Amino acid sequence: MSRIGKQPVPIPDKVKIDINGTTVSVEGPKGKVSKTFASVVKIEKKDNSVLVSPTEETRFSRAMYGTARSVIAGMVKGVSVGYLKELEIQGVGFKAALKGNMLDLALGYSHAILHEIPAGIKVTVTDQTKLKIEGADKQLVGQVTAEIRAYYPPEPYKGKGVRIVGEHAERVRRKEGKTVA
Numbered sequence: 001m002s003r004i005g006k007q008p009v010p011i012p013d014k015v016k017i018d019i020n021g022t023t024v025s026v027e028g029p030k031g032k033v034s035k036t037f038a039s040v041v042k043i044e045k046k047d048n049s050v051l052v053s054p055t056e057e058t059r060f061s062r063a064m065y066g067t068a069r070s071v072i073a074g075m076v077k078g079v080s081v082g083y084l085k086e087l088e089i090q091g092v093g094f095k096a097a098l099k100g101n102m103l104d105l106a107l108g109y110s111h112a113i114l115h116e117i118p119a120g121i122k123v124t125v126t127d128q129t130k131l132k133i134e135g136a137d138k139q140l141v142g143q144v145t146a147e148i149r150a151y152y153p154p155e156p157y158k159g160k161g162v163r164i165v166g167e168h169a170e171r172v173r174r175k176e177g178k179t180v181a
Helices: 059-080 137-151
Strands: 014-019 023-028 031-036 041-046 047-055 082-089 096-101 102-106 113-116 123-126 130-136 161-164
Touching: 014 041, 014 047, 023 059, 041 059, 047 059, 059 137, 082 137, 096 123, 123 137, 130 137, 137 161
Parallel strands: none
Antiparallel strands: 014 023, 023 031, 041 047, 082 130, 082 161, 096 102, 102 113, 123 130
């Protein structure tokens, strides 16, 4: 049995949860998030918390109820506190600008890259090289961050590209250039 799945998800004061079958809608000060889960989990609201339990004794059911509890806890955190990812653009002439709901990226290509910002996500550009991506949906914030980073991931020789703040040593390995004998 899942040790995470057994724990109830506490509901803060400003958060409202609506459960309709296997669909959970969470609304709070930072926004609204809704997700549908597999039918092998039972989700119920008791007192001031949400309880998740498996409906069957199958391996899939036991795996999914811990996952469902974790996702619901993330939804509650997202609408009450919010999620934030920071990106940093490094390179000569590399910059970003906001144009309405589009993010205009100049990353050394012959054309500008226009990335559409989905609803529920707020992007802030400071110093033309620092981006903050905020939202209530953890998955959507991570997805937008990954899409923007994928346009020009950090390269190993000069370190140019779009990197997530804090990923320096772990994911971006620097290489030594060619040496002439």
